[in-house]
Amino acid sequence: MQVPVLKQRDYLIASIQAALTDADLLQLRDALVEQVGRFRSRGVIVDVTALDVMDSFAARTLRDLAHMIRLRGAETVIVGIQPEVSFAMVQLGLTLEGVATALDLEEGLAFLDKRLNVRRRP
Amino acid sequence: MADARHIDARQVVRTPPVSESSVGLLRELVSHLRQARTELREQWAQRMTEANLLTAMTKEEIFAEATAVYDNYVDVLETGAVEALQAYARNLSERIIPRGVETHEVVGIVLLLRDVLARSLFTKYQLDLDKLNRILDAYEPAANRIAITVAVSFVQERERVIREQQEAIRELSTPVLPVRERLLILPIIGMVDPLRARQLTEQLLRGIRNNRARVVVMDITGVPAMDATVANHLVQTVEAARLLGAVVIVTGLSPELAQTLVNIGVDLSKMNTVGDLQGGIEEAERQLGYRVVPVEETAAQQA
Numbered sequence: 001m002q003v004p005v006l007k008q009r010d011y012l013i014a015s016i017q018a019a020l021t022d023a024d025l026l027q028l029r030d031a032l033v034e035q036v037g038r039f040r041s042r043g044v045i046v047d048v049t050a051l052d053v054m055d056s057f058a059a060r061t062l063r064d065l066a067h068m069i070r071l072r073g074a075e076t077v078i079v080g081i082q083p084e085v086s087f088a089m090v091q092l093g094l095t096l097e098g099v100a101t102a103l104d105l106e107e108g109l110a111f112l113d114k115r116l117n118v119r120r121r122p
Numbered sequence: 123m124a125d126a127r128h129i130d131a132r133q134v135v136r137t138p139p140v141s142e143s144s145v146g147l148l149r150e151l152v153s154h155l156r157q158a159r160t161e162l163r164e165q166w167a168q169r170m171t172e173a174n175l176l177t178a179m180t181k182e183e184i185f186a187e188a189t190a191v192y193d194n195y196v197d198v199l200e201t202g203a204v205e206a207l208q209a210y211a212r213n214l215s216e217r218i219i220p221r222g223v224e225t226h227e228v229v230g231i232v233l234l235l236r237d238v239l240a241r242s243l244f245t246k247y248q249l250d251l252d253k254l255n256r257i258l259d260a261y262e263p264a265a266n267r268i269a270i271t272v273a274v275s276f277v278q279e280r281e282r283v284i285r286e287q288q289e290a291i292r293e294l295s296t297p298v299l300p301v302r303e304r305l306l307i308l309p310i311i312g313m314v315d316p317l318r319a320r321q322l323t324e325q326l327l328r329g330i331r332n333n334r335a336r337v338v339v340m341d342i343t344g345v346p347a348m349d350a351t352v353a354n355h356l357v358q359t360v361e362a363a364r365l366l367g368a369v370v371i372v373t374g375l376s377p378e379l380a381q382t383l384v385n386i387g388v389d390l391s392k393m394n395t396v397g398d399l400q401g402g403i404e405e406a407e408r409q410l411g412y413r414v415v416p417v418e419e420t421a422a423q424q425a
Contacts, residue, residue, distance in 0.1 A: 079367070083327030086365035090358040095365070095392075102367035103334055111367075 003028045007039055011112060013105070015047040022057050029065040036074045043112035044069050047105055049080030059094035066099040075115055077101065079108035147260045151243070152200040158242060163192050166231075166238045175230050178221045187214065188231075195235060199264050204271045211275035219280055228276045229269070236265045296322045298329035304336040305406050309399075311344030319355040326359060330368045337409050338363060339402040343374030350386045353379070357388050369394060369409060373402035 001024055006013045012035055014028060032044055046062065048054070066076035077100040081089070089095065100115075102108040155162065167188050170176060176184050191214075194207045215228070243261065247254035295318060299307045306329055310322065330338065340360075348356070360370040372395045375383070383393075396402040407414060 078365075081365045083324070083331055083362075083366065086327060086362040087323055087358065089365060090362045095361050101365050103331065103336075107334070107336075107367055 003031075005031060005035060007035075007041070010041055010116070011043040011045060011109070012036060012039065012041045013045045013047065015049075015105075017050050019051065019053065020058070022061075025058055025061045029061055029068070032065060033068045033072060036069055036072050042074050042116055044074055044076045045105065045108045045112070046076065046078050047080045047108075048078060048085075049082070049104065052082060052085060054081070054085050054089050054094065056092065056094055059089060059096060063096050063099055066096075075100065075112060077108045077111050080104050147257050148199060148264070151257055151261055152196055154242075154246060155196050155199070155239060159192065159196075162238055162242055163188055166192070166235050169234050169238060170231055173230065173234065175227045175234075176223060178223055179218070190214075191231075191235065195239075195268055198268050198271075199261070202264065204267065207268065208271055208275050211272045212279050215276045215279035219283060225273070225276060225280070229273045232269045232272045236269060239265070292318065292321050296325050298325050298333075300329075300333050300335070301403070302407070302410070302412065304334060304410055305403075306330065306333055306335040306338045307399075307403070308338060308340045309344065310340065310342050314345060314348055314352050314356075316351060316355065319352045319359075323355065323359045323362065327362060327366060330363055330366050335368050337406040338368055338370045339373060339399065339406050340370055341373045341399045341402065342379065343376075343399065345379065346376070347378050348382055350382060353382050353386055353388075357383075357393065360394075361392060364392075371396055371402045371405055373397065373399050 001018055001020065003014050003016050003020070003024065005028075006015070012032060014032060016028075020028070028046075032046075035041070036044060044065075046065070048062075051058075062078055066078070069076045078096065079102045081101060100111060102111045167185055170184060170188070171181075179187070190210065194210050198204055198207050218228075240258070240261070243257055244254065247257055295312065296308070296310065299309070301307050306326075308322070308326055308329075314322070326338065326340075329335065340356075342356075356372075360372070363370045372393060374397075375395055394405075396405050404414075
């Protein structure tokens with residue numbers, strides 16, 4: 001299942017609606033990394049609220065995605081990790097280090113606004 | 123009339139003769155126990171006192187309960203339905219558990235009653251051994267079922283009380299308190315075992331989501347020591363909270379705890395620690411963009 005990517009002003013929003021296969025995840029990663037340049041986006045939000053499992057491949061792909069997007073000149077924030085999922089991830093050692101996280105889409109947008117405004121100042 | 127015929131037919135077809143007579147025997151037994159009620163109850167109460175059971179209760183109380191149990195007991199023998207006895211046993215347990223009545227006492231008195239009644243049957247039918255045997259065949263399974271019902275009800279009631287108390291203690295032991303918009307405080311007091319640590323994590327993560335918290339101050343001034351497992355769990359909780367987008371500030375680490383954390387090799391870049399709760403709240407407010415100033419200063423600024 002392809003993940004729809006919405007363009008909202010300077011941001012790209014990818015909202016995962018159902019469990020994804022490894023191929024879907026890679027496809028999402030490639031699409032976002034490509035589109036961030038095409039649309040000159042400054043921030044990317046990946047919403048994982050619907051996921052009730054996050055395996056090591058998914059966590060690694062999300063981390064890679066965030067790092068690649070940083071290299072492309074934008075910020076990524078992962079939003080909507082469920083409490084149970086978060087603790088399971090930590091126990092498996094999947095801590096998404098170096099990746100920004102936020103509670104939900106709203107918080108993610110607030111985070112990006114703040115982060116990018118700070119940067120915009122001379 | 124039609125009904126009676128129907129039942130008769132069923133008994134003839136389905137029930138073997140022994141069982142049929144066992145219904146009659148049970149009826150005879152019940153009427154005997156009803157007649158000898160006063161005397162047998164007296165005997166029972168006396169044997170209870172001799173066996174030093176129910177010392178937590180007064181003589182009058184024992185007598186009142188004994189009467190109720192006796193009547194219930196005979197009712198069950200008569201009808202075979204244990205529901206009423208079950209309800210009574212639960213209710214009795216609820217009353218006597220807080221007074222320190224033990225399981226062995228409850229089981230003991232029911233078994234005593236069984237013995238007292240059996241003895242009276244021996245006395246009554248001693249001349250007719252065959253009949254005695256058949257009476258006991260009818261009596262024993264029913265009596266055992268009663269003993270099991272009462273014991274199980276007592277234990278269940280006790281377990282229910284224990285479960286409720288455990289739940290209450292656990293909930294009280296890990297309060298998650300919102301102090302400001304987006305700021306939670308989690309004071310931890312007392313020993314933390316792995317079970318409580320897990321509870322704590324669950325409550326914190328749920329609290330973060332429900333209160334949309336961005337910063338959490340976890341105060342562990344009241345925790346004397348922690349083993350490596352629990353300390354590790356704590357660190358994992360901090361990381362899990364970060365995945366929800368919240369920063370955890372840990373305050374009040376004792377020297378011993380600091381040593382434990384260093385010994386298990388915590389990545390300090392992930393841990394945000396401040397000396398005491400006050401400092402932690404100040405740091406949290408700073409991160410959230412609050413500034414708390416005394417009233418005089420505000421007035422002076424406005425003037």
